[in-house]
Amino acid sequence: MxxxxxxxxxxxxxxxxxxxxxxxxxxxxxxxxxxxxxxxxxxxxxxxxxxxxxxxxxxxxxxxxxxxxxxxxxxxxxxxxxxxxxxxxxxxxxxxxxxxxxxxxxxxxxxxxxxxxxxxxxxxxxxxxxxxxxxxxxxxxxxxxxxxxxxxxxxxxxxxxxxxxxxxxxILPTAFHGLMEAGAKPGSTVYIAGAGPVGRCGAAAARLLGASCIIVGDYDQKRLDLVKRNGCETIDLSQDVPLTDQIEAILGEPMVDSAVDYVGSEAHGIGSDADKLMPQAAINQVMDATRAGGATGVIGVYGPDPLAPTQEGQEGTFPLDFGKVWIKSPRISAGQAxxxxxxxxxxxxxxxxxxxxxxxxxxxxxxxxxxxxxxxxxxxxxxxxxxxxxxxxxxxx
The missing domain is CATH 3.90.180.10 (Medium-chain alcohol dehydrogenases, catalytic domain)
Known part of the structure; x- marks a missing residue:
């Protein structure tokens, strides 16, 4: 021994x-x-x-x-x-x-x-x-x-x-859990925020579930290429175009059935804000991208971060655009898998x-x-x- x-x-x-x-x-x-x-x-x-x-x-x-x-x-x-x-x-x-x-x-x-x-x-x-x-x-x-x-x-x-x-x-069960919480099923249209390893597992799990159009958003072209060659649509978030407009260019409508935030509080903004740390960005994007009556999974980690640039981020408090999405009867689930x-x-x-x-x-x-x-x-x-x-x-x- x-x-x-x-x-x-x-x-x-x-x-x-x-x-x-x-x-x-x-x-x-x-x-x-x-x-x-x-x-x-x-x-x-x-x-x-x-x-x-x-x-x-x-x-x-x-x-x-x-x-x-x-x-x-x-x-x-x-x-x-x-x-x-x-x-x-x-x-x-x-x-x-x-x-x-x-x-x-x-x-x-x-x-x-x-x-x-x-x-x-x-x-x-x-x-x-x-x-x-x-x-x-x-x-x-x-x-x-x-x-x-x-x-x-x-x-x-x-x-x-x-x-x-x-x-x-x-990461694979975690990614799958995000999709389950977001109500993904055969034929669903899905938006995945983040093409890191967990987001890529999410794309793979969405394929296993039989989702129809799987859209992955990120800033890193190499990571996007990995999901693109495996049957997913991709969005380059460094483009100065609203996320819902980019989804509409792919789907013909600006929203998806299910969206999952695989990024968490290390998120950045879109386009001209791509270089800015915006801890609330990913969760607000997936809530905005989910259709009325759809569901959103929040798998990315949110918590107090001593390195955050604001006091709110250091305390784990994030400004959410909930008033804007409340009218859509959102269903949002978060936490560890x-x-x-x-x-x-x-x-x-x-x-x-x-x-x-x-x-x-x-x-x-x-x-x-x-x-x-x-x-x-x-x-x-x-x-x-x-x-x-x-x-x-x-x-x-």
Whole structure:
């Protein structure tokens, strides 16, 4: 058994390092024994756009915190109370840490577990949300394993599709959740704000759902090209043309059935305001673009940001154009995704080749653990790649 553990560790703003830390134990963050947990050998562990909030300093984190919340791993140690998992099983780890026992978990709202974070009804690996170590590492501990972990039915088949299955911890179910909250269905017209990895997963998920016209808006032409070649329409938000006019040029009408904000408070304006940070821009755009009686999903992260240029943004208060859209009887849903609500079905869609375009749309790139700090810097500069860390060299090129 291994005795050490190399991991990506936060040392300050824009300062990620690969350090050797303690090998994980079957223990909760407070030191309590966790016979319901397992230790995983990480096979794939991704860098997420949400990690950049920590990297940039927008989301406060203590120095020395282990990062990472998108993990796929192999079980190497099983707690005595674990009944349905065995050593050698290949599993996906939902980023929400959830007990499976509280009122919210029993209602399948694992994104707001009431017990795994003493400070709030929300816990996640690799964030300052309950002191759970992240999984950009060689090994990690996962509690409540029978409840939390999604086991792949065939390890060899899973390893052949690991680039796609690695997305099940967060961004693919998160993207799907946004579409569900926005009421997307076969034949729907959909607008997706943001062509980052989550937005591109949203475009892929909209195709899986049978949406008709899928429109993606962004400023980065390389990212837009990835969705364009996979059957989506695109809008360059740097053009000085109102969003609804650009949608009308594509659809023949200025609004869509469903719209999802995959950007959050790091949004910029349109056209002449494209270089200006406008935290409220994306959410106002999707509300404006949604037809009367339609629905809007807000998946992008909104919260207090110490780096915001205004006091309102620092406090997490955003000016919304709600008065303008109220007359449309809007339905708006926001928040983190309950990953376990969707991950098994999306796993089956991947295993049965219902999303063959996923890796191309995401532009997944496999890197070593030592390359992670440099990948953070590239991603922060706007890289169109989705970085998958392979700590043990187990993923075929």
């Amino acid at each position: 291994a005795t050490g553990n190399r991991a990506v560790v936060f040392h300050g703003i824009e300062d990620m390092r690969v350090d050797t830390v303690d090998y994980p134990k079957l223990e909760m963050p407070n030191g309590q024994k966790a016979p319901h947990g397992v230790i995983l050998k990480l096979v794939a562990t991704n860098i997420c756009g949400s990690d950049l909030h920590i990297y940039r300093g927008s989301f406060a984190a203590p120095e020395g915190m282990l990062l990472g919340h998108e993990m796929t791993g192999q079980v190497v140690e099983v707690g005595p109370d674990v009944e349905f998992l065995s050593e050698g099983d290949l599993v996906s780890v939902p980023f929400n840490v959830a007990c499976g026992r509280c009122r919210n978990c029993r209602a399948r709202h694992t994104e707001v577990c009431e017990t795994t974070n003493p400070d709030a009804s929300c816990a996640a690996y690799g964030f300052n949300l309950g002191n759970w170590d992240g999984g950009q590492a060689e090994y990690m501990f996962v509690p409540y394993a029978d409840f939390q972990l999604l086991r792949f039915p065939d390890k060899d088949q899973a390893m052949e599709k690991i680039r796609d299955l690695a997305l099940l911890s967060d 309950p990953i376990m609500h969707y991950n098994r079905e999306l796993m089956m869609a991947i295993l049965w080749d219902r999303m063959p375009y996923l890796s191309d749309m995401l532009n997944t790139q496999v890197i070593s653990l030592d390359e992670a700090p440099d990948a953070y810097a590239k991603f922060n500069e706007g890289s169109d790649e989705k970085y998958i860390i392979d700590p043990h060299g187990m993923i075929k090129n």
